[in-house]
Amino acid sequence: MEKQMNMENRTRSATPAIAITNLTKRFDDFTAVDNINISVPPGSFLVLVGPSGCGKSTLLRMLAGLEPPTEGEIAFNGKVVSSGRSGVTTNPASRDAGLVFQSYALWPHKTVEGNIEWPLKVAGWSRDDRARRIDEVLKFLDIERLRNHYPAEISGGQQQRVAIARTIGPRPGVLLLDEPLSNLDAKLRVDMRSELMRIHRATKATSVYVTHDQVEAMTMATHVAVLRDGRVEQFGPPDELLRTPQTTFVATFLGTPAGNPIPATREGGAFMFGKTEMVSADLAPGHEKVQLLYRAQDITVGAREGRPVVKATYAESAPIAGQSMVTCMIGDLRLTVMVDGFYRAEPGAEIELCFLRDPDAVFNTDGQRIS
Amino acid sequence: MATLASRAPWMARVVQSRDIVPLIMLAFTTLLVIAPLLMILFATLTPDGMAAWQAITNSPLSRNLWWRPLGNTMILGAGTAIGCLLLGGFLAWLVVLTDVPARRFLAIMSILPFMIPSFAAALAWSTLFRNDRLGGQAGYFASNGIPIPDWLAWGIVPTLIVLIAHYYSLAYTMIAASLSSVSGDLVESAEMAGAKRGRILFGIVLPIVTPALISGGMLTFAGAVSNFAAPALLGAPVRMQTLSTRIYGMVQTGNIERGYVLALLLMLMAAALLYFSDRFVSGRRAFVTVTGKGARTKRFALGRWRWPLFIFATLIGVITTIIPVIVLFASSMAPRPGVLFSNWTLHFWIGPAGTSIAEGQAGIFRNPHLIDAVFTTIRLGLTVAGCAMLVGLLIAYTIVRYKASPYTRILSQLSFVPLFIPSIAMAAAYIAMYGTSLGPLPALYGTFALIVMAATANLMPYAVQSARGVLGQISADIEESARMTGAGAVRRMAQIVFPLAMRGIMAGGILVFIKIVRDLSLVVLLFSASTPLLSMIAFNYASLGFMQFANAITLVILVICLIASGLVHILQNKVQGWKSK
Ligand SMILES: Nc1ncnc2c1ncn2[C@@H]1O[C@H](COP(=O)(O)OP(=O)(O)O)[C@@H](O)[C@H]1O
Ligand SMILES: [Mg+2]
Numbered sequence: 037m038e039k040q041m042n043m044e045n046r047t048r049s050a051t052p053a054i055a056i057t058n059l060t061k062r063f064d065d066f067t068a069v070d071n072i073n074i075s076v077p078p079g080s081f082l083v084l085v086g087p088s089g090c091g092k093s094t095l096l097r098m099l100a101g102l103e104p105p106t107e108g109e110i111a112f113n114g115k116v117v118s119s120g121r122s123g124v125t126t127n128p129a130s131r132d133a134g135l136v137f138q139s140y141a142l143w144p145h146k147t148v149e150g151n152i153e154w155p156l157k158v159a160g161w162s163r164d165d166r167a168r169r170i171d172e173v174l175k176f177l178d179i180e181r182l183r184n185h186y187p188a189e190i191s192g193g194q195q196q197r198v199a200i201a202r203t204i205g206p207r208p209g210v211l212l213l214d215e216p217l218s219n220l221d222a223k224l225r226v227d228m229r230s231e232l233m234r235i236h237r238a239t240k241a242t243s244v245y246v247t248h249d250q251v252e253a254m255t256m257a258t259h260v261a262v263l264r265d266g267r268v269e270q271f272g273p274p275d276e277l278l279r280t281p282q283t284t285f286v287a288t289f290l291g292t293p294a295g296n297p298i299p300a301t302r303e304g305g306a307f308m309f310g311k312t313e314m315v316s317a318d319l320a321p322g323h324e325k326v327q328l329l330y331r332a333q334d335i336t337v338g339a340r341e342g343r344p345v346v347k348a349t350y351a352e353s354a355p356i357a358g359q360s361m362v363t364c365m366i367g368d369l370r371l372t373v374m375v376d377g378f379y380r381a382e383p384g385a386e387i388e389l390c391f392l393r394d395p396d397a398v399f400n401t402d403g404q405r406i407s
Numbered sequence: 408m409a410t411l412a413s414r415a416p417w418m419a420r421v422v423q424s425r426d427i428v429p430l431i432m433l434a435f436t437t438l439l440v441i442a443p444l445l446m447i448l449f450a451t452l453t454p455d456g457m458a459a460w461q462a463i464t465n466s467p468l469s470r471n472l473w474w475r476p477l478g479n480t481m482i483l484g485a486g487t488a489i490g491c492l493l494l495g496g497f498l499a500w501l502v503v504l505t506d507v508p509a510r511r512f513l514a515i516m517s518i519l520p521f522m523i524p525s526f527a528a529a530l531a532w533s534t535l536f537r538n539d540r541l542g543g544q545a546g547y548f549a550s551n552g553i554p555i556p557d558w559l560a561w562g563i564v565p566t567l568i569v570l571i572a573h574y575y576s577l578a579y580t581m582i583a584a585s586l587s588s589v590s591g592d593l594v595e596s597a598e599m600a601g602a603k604r605g606r607i608l609f610g611i612v613l614p615i616v617t618p619a620l621i622s623g624g625m626l627t628f629a630g631a632v633s634n635f636a637a638p639a640l641l642g643a644p645v646r647m648q649t650l651s652t653r654i655y656g657m658v659q660t661g662n663i664e665r666g667y668v669l670a671l672l673l674m675l676m677a678a679a680l681l682y683f684s685d686r687f688v689s690g691r692r693a694f695v696t697v698t699g700k701g702a703r704t705k706r707f708a709l710g711r712w713r714w715p716l717f718i719f720a721t722l723i724g725v726i727t728t729i730i731p732v733i734v735l736f737a738s739s740m741a742p743r744p745g746v747l748f749s750n751w752t753l754h755f756w757i758g759p760a761g762t763s764i765a766e767g768q769a770g771i772f773r774n775p776h777l778i779d780a781v782f783t784t785i786r787l788g789l790t791v792a793g794c795a796m797l798v799g800l801l802i803a804y805t806i807v808r809y810k811a812s813p814y815t816r817i818l819s820q821l822s823f824v825p826l827f828i829p830s831i832a833m834a835a836a837y838i839a840m841y842g843t844s845l846g847p848l849p850a851l852y853g854t855f856a857l858i859v860m861a862a863t864a865n866l867m868p869y870a871v872q873s874a875r876g877v878l879g880q881i882s883a884d885i886e887e888s889a890r891m892t893g894a895g896a897v898r899r900m901a902q903i904v905f906p907l908a909m910r911g912i913m914a915g916g917i918l919v920f921i922k923i924v925r926d927l928s929l930v931v932l933l934f935s936a937s938t939p940l941l942s943m944i945a946f947n948y949a950s951l952g953f954m955q956f957a958n959a960i961t962l963v964i965l966v967i968c969l970i971a972s973g974l975v976h977i978l979q980n981k982v983q984g985w986k987s988k
Contacts, residue, residue, distance in 0.1 A: 102887055128891045135891050141884035145906045154902070155892035206892070 051114040053078040053242040054099070054210065059108035060120065061094050061266075068094040070266035071108070076259050078113075081236055083245045083274075085253040086263035087289075092246040093138075095263070096214050099244060100135045101128035112210060134208035134241075138215045140199040142187040149174075149183045152202045159206050173201040176238070177231075193224045200232075204239055211241040217252065229255060250290050254278070262286050284403035287329050293361050293372040296335065297327040297399060312344050314391065320398045320406045327403065328395035335373035337362060337387050344391045350381040364389065429814035432805045436821045439798075439864045443836035444674075444828070450839045451667045459664035463672075472665065473672070476648040480632050480673075483567055483649060487631035488624040490571035494723060495578030495623065501720055503586040504612070506706045508717050514583070516724030521576040522968065523728060524925035526636035526946065527961045528569045531731035533640060534738045534747075534954055536560050541644055544952065547734075550745025561645040569637045572727040574630050578623040585619030586612070594705040604707065625684035629677050633829025635928035640949055650676075651831050651928060658835065658932055667839060670832035678827040732965070739959035755955040771959050780939035784924055785967065787855070787940065791862040792920040796912050798863055799870025800878075804904075806871075807878050808886075826868045834932035837861040853935030865929055866919050873915030877908040910979050917975040921968045941967075 052075035061069040069091045076082045084092045097103045098118060099110060107120035117131045128135075142151050149170055156166045174180045177197045182190055187198065196216065203211065216232070217225045233256055236243050247253055253260050254274045262269040262277065262285070269289075270282045281287035287295040300307035302317050302324050309328075320326050339345045348364040348371065355361075360379035363372050364387060373389060381387060398406045450456055463473045498517045501507045520528075537546030538560040549555050558564050589612055602610065635651040643652045650673045657666035709716060740751040753770065754762070760769035771777045806819045825833065837860065841851040851857040863870075881904060889903045905912075923929075927942045934943045941964050949957035 100891060102890065128893065130893065133891075135888070137884045137888055139882060139884045141882065141888040143885060143889070143903055143907075154889075154894075158892045158894045158898070202888075203891075 050077055052076060052111075053080065053113055054082070054244065055109075055111040055114075056095075056099075057109045057111070059095070059098065059110065060106050061091070061098060061103065062106045068266050069098070069105075072261075072266075072268050074259075074261050074268065074271055076242065078242055079240050080258045081233075081243045081245065081256055082259045082261065083247060083253040083257035084261050084263055085247055085250055085289075086269075088248050090263045091266040092248075092263055093214055094266075096135070096212050096244060096246050099210070100133055100212050101125055101131050102135075131210075132208055133210040133212055134203035134206065135212040136199050136203045136214065136216050138218060140187075140195045140219075142195055142198055142202070144187050147184050147186055148179065148190070148198050148201075151187070151198055152205050155202060155206050161206075169205060173205055176204075176235075177201045193220055193228070196220060196228060197231075200235065204235065204241070207239070208241060211236075211239065211243040213243065213245045215246055215248065217247070218249075232256065251292060254290065262289060280405075281329070281397065282405045284327055284329070284399050287397070287399075291331075293332040293374075295396065296330045296332065296371045296373075297403075298330060298369070298371075298395075299325065299401075300328050301325050309344075309346060312346050314344050315394050319395070323398075323400060323406060325401050326406065327399040327401065329397040329399065330391060330393075330395050332361065332372045333374045334391065334393045334396070335371065336390055336392060337373060337375045337379060338390060339388050340390045340392065346389045346391075348387055348389050350383060350385045350387050352383065353380055426809075426812045426814055429805050429809050429812045429818055432802055433814050433818045433821065435798075436802065436818060436867075439860065440821065440824050440828075440867065443833070443840040443864070446840040447667050447671060447836040451664060451671060453664070456664045456667065459662070459668045463665060463668050471648075472653065473669070476650050476653045476669075479563060479638075479642070479647055480649045480651075482563060483570060483634075483638070484628040484632040486567045487570040487574055488628040490567070491575040491578040491627040492582075492620060492624050494571065494575040495580075496582050496620070498575075498579050498720055498723065499582035499586050501716060503583050504589075504705075504707055505709050505716075507709060507713060507720070513717070513720050513724070516721065516728070517579045517583075518576045519724065519728040520573055521580075522921070523573070523731065524636070524927070524942070524961070524964065525569060525573040525634055526640060526925075526927055526942065526949075527735060527965065528572050528727070528731050529566075529637045529640040530945075530949060530954065530958055530961055531734040531738075532565050532569055533949070534734050534958065536565060537954075544743060544954065545745065547745060547747050550743065557645070562642055562647045565641045566637045566647070569641065570631045570634060572731075573634075573637070574627040575727070577630065578627050581619045581623040581626070582616060585616040589615050621684055625680060629681055629829075632677060632680075633673070633831065633928065635831050635931060636946070639927075639931075639946070651829065654831050654835060655931055658838070663838070666835055670829075670835035674828050674832045677829055677832075681827050732962075735958040735962050735965075739955050739962060741955070755959050768953070768956070771956060771963070776939060777941075777944060777960070780941050780944050781963065781967075783855075783939055784941045784964070787858060787862070787938075788920040788924040788967075788971070790855075790859050791866065791923045792916040794859060794863045795866045795870040795919045796874065796916045798867060799872075799874035799915065800908065800912065802867075802871050803874035803878050806875065808883075822871045823868045825865055828865070830865055830926065830929035831932060833865045834861055834929050837864075838932060853933070853937060855938050858930060858933045858938060861933055862923050862926070862929060866922060869918055869922070870915055873911060873918065874908075877911030877915070878904075880911070881907050913975050913979055917972055920971055924967055924971075925964050 055075040056072055059069060059072040060067065072095065074082070084095060086092055094103065098105050101118065104125040105118050105120040109116055109120070110118040112131055112133070117126045119125075143154070146154060152170050152173060153166055156169060161169070174183060177200060179194060179197050179201065182194055182198070187195055190198070196219075200216070213232075217228050220228060229252060232245075245252075245256060257274050259272070260274050260277050261271045264285055270277055270286045277286060277290055281290065281295070284297040287297060298309055298314070300309045300314050302308075305317050306313045307315050307317055307319070307326060307328065314328060346366060348366045351363045351365055351370075353360045353362040353375075355378060358377070360375045360377065361372060362375055362379055363370065365371070371389065400406055451460060462468050495517075498513065502510050502514050502517065507513065533546065535547045536549075536555050536559055537544075538549045538555040538557065539545045540557055540560065544550075546555065546560070549560075594607055594611060632649075633651060635655065638647065638649040638652050639655065642649065643656075648656070650669055654666045654669045654673065657663065657669060734747070737747040739755050740753065741747045742750055742752055742754070752758070756770045757772045758770040759773060768774075802818060802822050806815055806822075809815045828836070837857060838852060841848070841857055841860070843852075844850045851860075885907070886899060886904060889899045894902070925942060927946055930940050930943055931946065934940055941960050945957045945960040945964070948954075948960065
């Protein structure tokens with residue numbers, strides 16, 4: 037809670053680079069973006085993360101000026117660029133934003149150089165300025181060799197670089213990226229991730245980055261907004277979201293591995309999961325039914341003296357940095373727990389899970405945080 | 408726009424409204440397509456028009472004016488559809504589903520006939536089979552002592568043969584595309600289930616291609632019903648009238664209202680047909696030629712039938728494409744149709760006037776009228792190709808980018824209406840609309856502009872269809888990324904959309920060019936002395952019995968089409984070097 041206050045103070049101190057107020061977008065009866073409020077200071081790296089179909093792209097396209105909002109406002113550096121009420125939408129170019137498309141959207145009939153040059157031409161740059169800037173960005177993205185190639189002749193990763201070069205060419209104040217890494221293979225994705233952060237540091241452009249991959253969100257962001265069904269589930273710095281998730285959705289969506297919410301019922305002085313006494317009921321006074329959030333590292337396989345133990349069915353395990361991430365089922369409930377060393381069992385085998393520590397957080401049955 | 412919008416918010420709403428552009432395009436399409444149809448309808452509601460309705464539908468004349476032409480038209484339509492399905496279906500089966508030799512060669516042979524105008528085939532037929540019933544020079548066979556009975560020289564039988572020879576490639580294209588979507592897995596799983604070859608063909612393959620068979624049948628039916636050249640050249644001289652030739656006859660003899668009534672009835676018939684086939688098959692897919700690819704097809708082994716079937720298929724191609732062209736060529740050099748292959752002379756091409764041959768007429772390249780016609784025809788082809796593709800692009804762009812607007816759906820349906828309108832009926836409608844001065848507009852009858860407008864309207868479905876294909880390849884992202892740079896709509900069109908679309912536009916353009924350059928049924932009513940066109944001149948020569956001149960001009964048309972296709976092919980490769988590299 038205190039953290040949240042700090043956050044608001046911080047953003048209020050200067051004019052936010054991007055301020056989104058009560059933003060809503062409806063397609064006919066369907067609400068794709070629902071009353072969103074986010075603002076970030078200049079130079080931030082805002083990541084919008086959420087499962088696919090939650091409205092990330094729609095939100096980004098409104099920021100880009102490609103879609104008018106139904107309600108609400110967007111302001112860049114204090115200047116309103118889109119408003120649902122007055123119907124004003126400044127056109128994409130005059131809002132000083134650049135967009136990198138998920139499909140890259142390179143113009144196939146222009147060379148790499150032609151792709152980078154055209155936006156500068158449209159913006160009215162002189163020939164000399166253009167030539168200088170093209171050299172600069174080609175060098176910056178390490179694609180000088182590809183200058184005279186056509187998009188169809190270069191690899192996906194290279195196309196990605198060209199798309200970024202084309203977008204940062206005119207030095208936009210706001211850089212928007214829609215799942216830019218989703219078409220790359222795993223290794224390239226990690227490389228490009230650091231590359232993008234280098235670009236962000238160098239250009240100092242306020243960036244909005246859309247992804248469904250929480251790892252990207254956690255590694256790159258200064259600010260994260262978790263979206264679900266068009267709403268902001270939680271907004272804050274990544275560590276805060278990890279440490280104090282406000283909803284079970286956030287807790288289960290973020291983190292590798294994600295947290296485990298376990299339903300529990302008050303019986304006497306304790307919260308019970310099935311027949312097992314998990315924790316003292318003083319944790320959430322006045323609540324009959326709750327969900328207890330356990331981190332994966334707070335649960336392990338094999339009974340320990342004095343700690344709650346529950347029977348579960350083994351499903352699979354994956355080795356991670358000297359530990360094993362074990363997935364198992366209790367009825368329909370899927371749990372991910374950590375075991376030291378290499379652990380494997382027969383799928384379907386019955387194992388014992390031990391809860392090493394008290395729950396990290398308690399949520400009500402609607403998934404809202406209580407404590 | 409931003410400043411304007413901030414001053415008057417309601418204006419921003421209007422400017423951003425998704426309906427403006429579709430509405431503008433809708434108004435434009437209405438003017439081009441619907442207005443003439445309404446005009447022709449109104450023209451038949453005048454006292455003269457009512458008299459024409461009476462004469463055609465309910466009078467002693469109606470047998471000759473309506474019922475007999477209708478009967479002939481239906482026989483030709485049904486016969487053509489059946490013949491085309493048999494021929495086209497056989498060839499498609501052979502090429503796609505069997506191990507017949509030289510499949511690519513057969514595939515090309517099977518689509519060639521459509522490149523040759525139907526009046527070329529009709530002229531070739533006439534050159535070979537004409538008998539002396541009508542006087543004038545007899546054809547090749549009759550002159551060489553092989554008597555040709557009337558039914559084979561004139562009337563419904565030769566017309567039907569020529570129409571089938573012209574339209575079967577259309578059926579072939581549609582059936583072949585559909586057959587190639589029958590994947591090998593499907594056939595093999597039937598084989599695994601123990602089904603015999605015949606069972607597989609009728610139980611698995613046939614049901615899958617049924618929609619293609621139905622739409623192929625309907626389109627060839629509609630094509631035959633509205634064809635003018637073949638019945639006009641082979642039937643009309645012996646008073647075998649179809650609705651098309653009747654409309655022409657009525658307009659020619661000044662019974663214009665009767666022509667309008669017949670045109671309306673012909674349209675209704677064509678529309679009803681296509682509508683029901685469309686209901687039967689799903690939607691517009693019927694008109695899209697799918698280039699089947701991807702699915703691996705399973706080829707039946709023909710065994711000892713491989714070569715006989717190959718030869719049979721080749722013969723079909725040779726008889727319908729190569730022989731007509733050879734006959735036209737030989738005839739244009741032969742002094743008499745009886746001796747096609749000796750005594751060749753270039754008189755009909757370049758001979759001087761005033762000799763004893765051809766009643767003293769000069770060869771076609773000595774005829775200034777004809778040189779004029781060559782240029783007018785090319786100019787018409789280029790203008791119509793340009794206009795139609797521009798209109799097609801604008802409409803397709805609106806359809807693709809303004810999906811949300813309810814008017815877009817109407818626009819998309821409206822743009823396909825001309826498909827239901829036989830060309831000669833469209834021409835009649837344009838006479839009704841623009842033939843007399845209309846308010847401030849001068850009468851356009853007989854002008855180049857009128858032909859261009861009518862042809863653009865007539866070919867709109869093809870143009871829209873190919874433009875949609877083109878635009879489908881340009882993703883919304885590509886265009887939006889251009890929008891992000893701040894480039895205006897015109898600049899985006901000119902520098903991003905247009906260059907990308909160029910290749911497809913040229914493919915669509917050449918289709919339109921060829922269709923109009925060799926067209927007879929549309930221009931036959933709109934043509935005038937100030938707009939000499941090759942196809943019209945060929946038709947007039949043929950009507951007068953100067954077969955050599957008609958054939959020579961037809962060859963000129965063929966050559967123009969061939970050169971244009973070649974040029975486009977070269978240009979396409981030039982334009983999109985970035986794709987082939
Ligand atoms: N132009 C549109 N018309 C109607 N629905 C749309 C449109 N664009 C997006 N949607 C819907 O809005 C929702 C959010 O879409 P999107 O923003 O693309 O999701 P995400 O990028 O998070 O996967 C989806 O359910 C999608 O079907
Ligand atoms: Mg998306």
